[in-house]
Amino acid sequence: MIENIDPGLVDWSRAQFALTAIYHWLFVPLTLGLSFIIAFMETIYVKTGKDEWRRLTRFWMTLFGINFAIGVATGIILEFEFGTNWSNYSWFVGDIFGAPLAIEGILAFFLESTFVAVMFFGWNKVNKKFHLLSTWLVAIGANLSALWILVANSWMQNPVGMTFNPETARNEMLNFWEVLFNPVAVDKFLHTISSGFVFASMFVMGISCWFLIKKREEIFAGRSILIAGIFGLASSLFLAFTGDSSARTISKVQPVKFAAFEALSEGKENAPLVAFGVLKESGKKIGSRDLPEFLFKIEIPDLLSVMTEGNKDAYVPGIIDRINGNPGKGIISVAEKTEKGKIAMNYLSDYKKARENKDNEQITNLLNKFKDKDFRDNYFRYFGYAYISSPEDVIPDIYGSFYSFHMMVMLGFLFILIFSLALIFLFNGTIIKQKWFLRIVLYSIPLPLIAGELGWILTEMGRQPWIIQDLMPVSVGVSNIGKASVQTTFWLFTFLFTALLITEISIMIKQIKTGPTH
Amino acid sequence: MVPMITHIFYQDYWWFIISLLGSLLVFLMFVQGGQTFIFSLGKENLQRTMIVNALGRKWEFTFTTLVTFGGAFFASFPLFYSTSFGGAYWVWIAILFSFILQAVSYEFRSKPSNIYGSETFDFFLILNGYMAPFLIGVAVATFFTGSQFSLSTLNHVKWETPWHGLEAVLNIKNLALGFAVLFLVRLNGLLYIINTVDDDSIFLHAHKKVIFNTIPFLVFFLCFVISILISKGFAADDTSGTVSLEKFKYLNNFLEMPLVSIVFLTGVVSILYGILLAVIRKSRKGIWFTGSGTVLTVLSLLLIAGYNGTAFYPSTFDLQNSLTIRNASSSYFTLKAMTIVSFIIPFVLAYICYAWRSINRKKITEEEMNSGEHVY
Numbered sequence: 027m028i029e030n031i032d033p034g035l036v037d038w039s040r041a042q043f044a045l046t047a048i049y050h051w052l053f054v055p056l057t058l059g060l061s062f063i064i065a066f067m068e069t070i071y072v073k074t075g076k077d078e079w080r081r082l083t084r085f086w087m088t089l090f091g092i093n094f095a096i097g098v099a100t101g102i103i104l105e106f107e108f109g110t111n112w113s114n115y116s117w118f119v120g121d122i123f124g125a126p127l128a129i130e131g132i133l134a135f136f137l138e139s140t141f142v143a144v145m146f147f148g149w150n151k152v153n154k155k156f157h158l159l160s161t162w163l164v165a166i167g168a169n170l171s172a173l174w175i176l177v178a179n180s181w182m183q184n185p186v187g188m189t190f191n192p193e194t195a196r197n198e199m200l201n202f203w204e205v206l207f208n209p210v211a212v213d214k215f216l217h218t219i220s221s222g223f224v225f226a227s228m229f230v231m232g233i234s235c236w237f238l239i240k241k242r243e244e245i246f247a248g249r250s251i252l253i254a255g256i257f258g259l260a261s262s263l264f265l266a267f268t269g270d271s272s273a274r275t276i277s278k279v280q281p282v283k284f285a286a287f288e289a290l291s292e293g294k295e296n297a298p299l300v301a302f303g304v305l306k307e308s309g310k311k312i313g314s315r316d317l318p319e320f321l322f323k324i325e326i327p328d329l330l331s332v333m334t335e336g337n338k339d340a341y342v343p344g345i346i347d348r349i350n351g352n353p354g355k356g357i358i359s360v361a362e363k364t365e366k367g368k369i370a371m372n373y374l375s376d377y378k379k380a381r382e383n384k385d386n387e388q389i390t391n392l393l394n395k396f397k398d399k400d401f402r403d404n405y406f407r408y409f410g411y412a413y414i415s416s417p418e419d420v421i422p423d424i425y426g427s428f429y430s431f432h433m434m435v436m437l438g439f440l441f442i443l444i445f446s447l448a449l450i451f452l453f454n455g456t457i458i459k460q461k462w463f464l465r466i467v468l469y470s471i472p473l474p475l476i477a478g479e480l481g482w483i484l485t486e487m488g489r490q491p492w493i494i495q496d497l498m499p500v501s502v503g504v505s506n507i508g509k510a511s512v513q514t515t516f517w518l519f520t521f522l523f524t525a526l527l528i529t530e531i532s533i534m535i536k537q538i539k540t541g542p543t544h
Numbered sequence: 545m546v547p548m549i550t551h552i553f554y555q556d557y558w559w560f561i562i563s564l565l566g567s568l569l570v571f572l573m574f575v576q577g578g579q580t581f582i583f584s585l586g587k588e589n590l591q592r593t594m595i596v597n598a599l600g601r602k603w604e605f606t607f608t609t610l611v612t613f614g615g616a617f618f619a620s621f622p623l624f625y626s627t628s629f630g631g632a633y634w635v636w637i638a639i640l641f642s643f644i645l646q647a648v649s650y651e652f653r654s655k656p657s658n659i660y661g662s663e664t665f666d667f668f669l670i671l672n673g674y675m676a677p678f679l680i681g682v683a684v685a686t687f688f689t690g691s692q693f694s695l696s697t698l699n700h701v702k703w704e705t706p707w708h709g710l711e712a713v714l715n716i717k718n719l720a721l722g723f724a725v726l727f728l729v730r731l732n733g734l735l736y737i738i739n740t741v742d743d744d745s746i747f748l749h750a751h752k753k754v755i756f757n758t759i760p761f762l763v764f765f766l767c768f769v770i771s772i773l774i775s776k777g778f779a780a781d782d783t784s785g786t787v788s789l790e791k792f793k794y795l796n797n798f799l800e801m802p803l804v805s806i807v808f809l810t811g812v813v814s815i816l817y818g819i820l821l822a823v824i825r826k827s828r829k830g831i832w833f834t835g836s837g838t839v840l841t842v843l844s845l846l847l848i849a850g851y852n853g854t855a856f857y858p859s860t861f862d863l864q865n866s867l868t869i870r871n872a873s874s875s876y877f878t879l880k881a882m883t884i885v886s887f888i889i890p891f892v893l894a895y896i897c898y899a900w901r902s903i904n905r906k907k908i909t910e911e912e913m914n915s916g917e918h919v920y
Contacts, residue, residue, distance in 0.1 A: 091651055091918070098604075099647035102611055106629060106640055109618065113630020114700045120622020121874045128619035129885050131612030136892050139604035140899045146918045147601055152902045160899070191875070195698045196622075198875035378697045505630035506702050515637055522641075526648055529659050536657035 036501045038512040039111045044486070045516065046103050048479060049523040053097035053530075055478055058172060058219055059226020059261070060090045061165035065158075066253050072158045082249060083161075084149075085542035086230065091146060092533050096526055103519070111512065115493050115503030121198045122188050122205060123178050130174030138167030172222075173215050180211035182494050183485070184279040190406055192377040192396050197497070210279060213272035214485075220265040221481065224441050225474035227258025231448055232471035233538055235464040243541055244458065251452055259445035266438055270333065277334045280495060282348045283488035286424045287431035288330065290344040291317040293352065297342035299329035302432065305425055312349050313418030318425065345424070349417050360417035363496075366404065367411030373401075410497040422490045430480040430487070437477040444470055552870070554879035556851070558620035559869045561886060563846035564839075565613040566684070570725060571838045572606040573680070574831070575599045577726075577733025579646075579673030582666050585737065585749050590910060592666070593654070593919065598740040598908045599733070600650040600920040605896070607647060619882055623872035624857050627701045631693045632683065632709025639679045646672035650920045673733075674726065681725030683709075685718035687849040688772045688794065690860035704861045720768040727761035728815075728838060735822055735831035742907035751826060758819050773798070778858035780868040787855045787866040797848040804844050804851070811840030 064086050071079035105127060109116050116123070144152060144160035152160070181187075187204030188197040199205060231254045234247035277284040289305055290297070303323035310317045328338035335342070343357055351359030373395055380388035395401050414420060444467060451457035457464070489495065493503040578599040586592030618625040629636050645668035652658045653665035691712070692704040705711050712718045734750045734757065741747070777793020780786070790796070798805045818833030850856035855866035873879065906912075913919055 088918075092655065095648050095651040098607065099644040102607070102643055102647070103640055105611060106614055106636060109614075109625045109629025110633050110636055111630075113626040114698075116618065116626035116630065117622055117699050120618055120625060121878045124615065124619030124622050124625070124874065125878055125882055127615035128612070128882060131608065131615040132885060132888060132892060135608045135611055136896065139608040140896050142604060143601050143903055144899050147903055149917060151906060156902070194875075199878045199881065202877075202881045505633070506700065507630070507633050507708060508706070511633055511708060518641070522644060526644075529648070529652055532657045532659050533652060533655045537655070540656075 032509055033501070035507070035509040035512060036504050038509055038516055039504045040500060042111060042512055042516045042519065043104075043107055045519060045523070046100060046107060047482065047486070049527070050097065050100040050104055051479060051482055052475060052527065053093050053100065054172070055222035055225040055475060056093045056229060057090070057097050057168050058222030059224070059257075060086060060093070060229070061161075061168050062223065063226055063230055063253055063257060064090060065161045065165045066257065068158050068161050072154050078245065078249070081542050082246060085246075086250070087145065088537055089534060092530060092537065094142065096530050099526070100523065111505050111507075112493070112503045113505040115498060118196050118498055118503065119181070119494060121196055122181055122185075125199065125202070126174040126178040126181075126205075130171050134167050134171035134174060136167075137163055138171060141167065169219050172219055176215045176218055177206055177208070177211045179485075180208050180214050181205055182492075183214075183489060184208055184210040184275075185494055185497055189402070190396060190409070192374055192392065193381075195374070209275045210272075213268055213275050217265065217268040217272050217481075220261045220268060221474065221478045223261035224258055224265055225478060227254040227261060227445065228441065228467070228474050229471055230254035231258065231445075232468045235467040236538070237541070238458055239461065239464050239468070246542055248452065248457070251448055251457065255445055255448045255452060259442065259449060262438065262441040262445055266442065269435065269438060274334060277342075280489065281343060282345065282420055283422060283427065284334075285343065285345045285348060286422050287427040287484060287488060289318060289320070289424055289428040290330075290342065291319070291346060293341055293344040293347040293355070295331065295339055295341045296328045297330035297334075297340075298325035298327045299333065300325045300432070302436070303428075305428060312346060312421070313416050315418040315421055317345065318428075345421060349421065360411065360414065360420055363408040363411040364414050364417070367408040367414075370401075370405045370409045371412040373405075408496060410492060410494070410499055410502075413499045413502055414491070419491055422488045427484055427488045430484040434477045434480040434484065437473055437480075440470075441474060441477075549880070551873075551876040551879070554876065554883055555869045555873045557883060558616075558873065558879055559850045559856075560847070561889075562613070562617055562620060563843050563850070565609060565616055566846050567839045567842035569606065569609045569613050570677075570680075570729070570842045571732065571835050572602070572609050573677050573725075573729040574732035574736045574835070575603050575606045576646075576673045576676050577729030577731065578737055579669040579733070580730055581733060581737070581750070581753070582670060582673075585746055585753070587745070587749075590913060591743060591746055593913050594741050594743055594746065594908050594910070595737055596650065596653065596666070596669070597913065597920050598737055601903055602736075602900075603646060603650055607643065610643065616882075620874055620879060621867070621869065621872045622874060623695075623699060624867055626699070627693060627695065627867060627872075628683075628691075628857060631701045631703035632686075632691060632712070633703075634707070635679055635683050635709035635712060639676055639683070642672040642675040642679075645669075646676075654920055677729045678722040678726045681722035682712050682718045684725075684846075685715070685721035685768070686712050687846070687856050687858075688777070689715050689717050690778065690858035690866075692861040693859050693865065694862050695859075695865045717768060717771050720764045720771065724761060724764035724768055727757050727764060730757045731761055731819065732831060732834055732838060735818065735834055738822065739828045739831045740904060740908055742909045751822065754819060754822050754830075758823075778855035778863070778866055780853050780855045780866065780870070782853050782870065785868070785871060787858070787863045787868070789863070793854065794848050797852045797854060800852055801848070804847050807840050807847075808844035811837045811842075811844060813837070814840060 064083055067079055067083040067086065071083055141160040141163040144157065145164050148157050148160060186208050187199060187201040189200050191198050230250050234250040237243045237247040288300065301324045304321045305318040306321040307316055308319035330342050331340040332338050341355060343352060343355060347355065347357050349360050351357050351362060373392060377392040380392060447463060448467065451460050451463060491499045493500040578595065582592055582595055586595045649665040649668040653662045694702050694704060731754065734754050738747055738750045773795040776789040776791055779788055779790035779793050798808065814837030815834045818830040818837060821827040821833060822830030850869045855868050857867035859865040
């Protein structure tokens with residue numbers, strides 16, 4: 027039922043989407059977090075009436091503005107790339123995926139865009155309280171927009187609240203609340219926005235530390251570190267908590283991804299958690315794929331069993347269990363899933379033929395089949411496996427998943443340490459003397475951004491080969507356009523985004539060096 | 545007893561919302577229209593800055609409306625989203641490309657160390673000002689003239705020309721609407737600048753340009769409207785779903801939906817009145833009449849493209865693959881859920897109006913540009 031798709035087209039379409047998403051995520055975290063930091067500062071200004079807080083607010087607001095526009099620009103491309111580059115996917119999921127995007131526009135984007143104009147241009151045009159309200163609404167609007175797109179993304183990781191309609195050949199929404207409160211969505215939203223808060227806090231702290239190193243604007247810098255330090259510490263602790271919850275959810279809904287980022291080839295009871303490790307080729311294969319082993323590792327006994335099942339004796343399935351199946355543990359093999367997926371696919375073909383032949387009895391029978399709970403739970407849920415030619419194709423890149431996950435986690439703990447030290451040094455009044463620490467914070471500015479990008483690489487590469495978990499592989503979701511077209515736009519966007527990024531950094535550095543002027 | 549709301553009702557309701565968003569987008573493209581005058585109206589640097597700041601405080605509205613228009617189309621008529629965006633690839637990419645340039649240009653143009661110089665960013669604004677309205681006009685014209693695509697049994701689109709949408713600019717009717725939209729948004733841009741900027745020289749120059757943009761707008765607009773009214777249209781049978789060519793389809797739609805005709809005529813008269821107000825009385829308030837006229841005119845055109853058994857995205861390759869608001873829509877449940885969300889739209893419009901007024905209460909002046917406040 028599917029035309030032959032050029033694998034090169036799939037790779038270039040993925041590359042283009044990845045490029046846009048990675049660039050978008052360079053700018054969005056700062057918007058998410060800095061909007062709140064500005065709102066905190068302006069609240070203090072309105073409460074105390076002290077001009078120094080207004081000065082602080084306006085300085086960080088200028089940097090916010092430089093970053094904001096480019097985040098918006100890369101965001102619009104992302105939204106429309108679902109259609110331009112993934113049109114088959116857009117139809118298959120549009121009934122569910124489109125709604126959060128529309129709500130995002132109506133509820134969040136307008137809130138953000140309306141009040142951002144008041145925030146920038148309203149200082150001498152509206153009263154203080156209305157201006158403060160506008161600043162808070164920008165922060166709320168920015169974070170609300172993250173909610174809806176993450177709800178949509180989470181549905182791709184864990185499709186819930188829908189049913190398949192053979193007539194239209196697509197998934198249709200049955201329960202909006204199930205889509206909104208998808209456990210993956212809840213974890214992802216909280217984890218993602220808190221990662222943005224951490225980056226913005228590190229950004230504000232790092233730049234403030236630069237002012238202290240240069241012995242400029244010491245009061246300004248101290249106050250900025252106070253706000254960013256408290257916000258950053260709270261956010262980084264919350265980030266660790268939501269990260270843990272997120273990993274537990276993934277172990278249930280995307281078990282192969284989970285086994286891949288833990289590099290757990292074979293399942294085991296009392297499974298240890300690898301805190302740090304280096305992988306190497308083991309020579310063991312599953313199908314044509316290598317299964318790595320550890321060259322070196324530091325592990326915490328039983329912790330993986332405890333974290334996933336709440337019991338140290340629990341069995342944590344590995345990649346081999348997930349591919350070959352493990353009947354003793356109630357895990358079915360990929361081959362079996364493929365058979366079930368093919369049965370579901372054949373029913374769909376039969377339905378289309380019955381439609382063509384106007385065979386009403388067959389149409390009714392098949393429609394009932396697709397509504398049958400047993401069929402949905404045991405056959406249609408593996409629909410996407412019908413496209414899988416070798417069982418090992420469902421294993422994502424183990425090396426990429428493992429390293430991106432572990433580096434992200436390690437960086438997360440480093441952020442807790444940095445924010446804690448900053449507050450300790452600030453409260454005991456020695457921060458100006460700690461030159462080594464000021465430099466560390468300055469050079470740490472990009473680290474939360476790197477951690478965030480690693481998180482997205484893990485999320486999206488770990489989802490492979492699926493564009494919608496178990497229902498549609500990426501190769502089926504792609505638009506039927508020429509590879510050359512996508513290659514052209516890929517390089518066009520690469521050139522454009524890079525040029526804009528360089529400009530933003532250049533403007534940002536100049537503004538920082540100029541310092542607060544108002 | 546309250547009658548149950550049907551799927552057909554929701555489909556019609558969402559076509560109305562999409563049409564309304566589309567018409568608001570065309571009005572808000574006065575920002576793009578205004579951008580095309582940055583150099584011709586702004587003879588000096590300061591004047592150019594005043595024009596850019598007048599428009600720049602509204603660019604986000606246009607941008608957000610475009611994003612919401614896309615999101616709402618995806619949600620309510622996903623088959624259009626997958627067919628048009630996945631098929632007419634190059635047209636949409638070109639439109640989006642110009643919007644990326646616009647988004648950064650306002651913020652970057654006057655900032656020190658912006659590497660490429662403010663002229664480059666002004667050039668980007670002008671490029672967006674011409675490209676976006678023209679191409680959006682061409683893309684919307686294909687609602688009336690059709691495109692060459694086919695759909696598989698799984699509703700996967702195949703574009704049947706290698707040009708992936710660029711071929712639309714070879715159709716004279718599409719070109720007519722593209723230019724009509726371009727000159728309309730330029731008119732609105734001029735009238736918005738007249739309304740917002742407090743500078744005598746800009747005021748005089750802008751007034752002169754109003755008439756020179758009115759003539760081509762009227763010529764292209766009338767060419768497009770007359771050509772679609774007298775030509776065959778794409779009729780869809782609501783019961784069987786069969787699509788066929790019907791003589792005077794769009795004229796019949798106007799005649800069979802008198803309310804839509806009234807909206808259309810009111811819109812056109814309002815645009816003309818706004819122009820006359822500006823040209824004859826030298827009024828600053830023309831934008832409110834041309835703006836509301838733009839919304840009403842575009843709204844009515846989009847309504848006749850989809851209502852009354854009409855295929856709104858016709859396939860000239862295979863008529864039976866054409867999209868209608870019946871076969872391209874989301875499910876009953878999704879449209880119902882989104883309808884509930886849409887009740888918030890009046891509240892959104894209310895706070896937009898309030899914030900808009902707060903910022904526009906004072907006109908843009910030279911003093912403000914030199915005050916050291918946030919200036920683009």
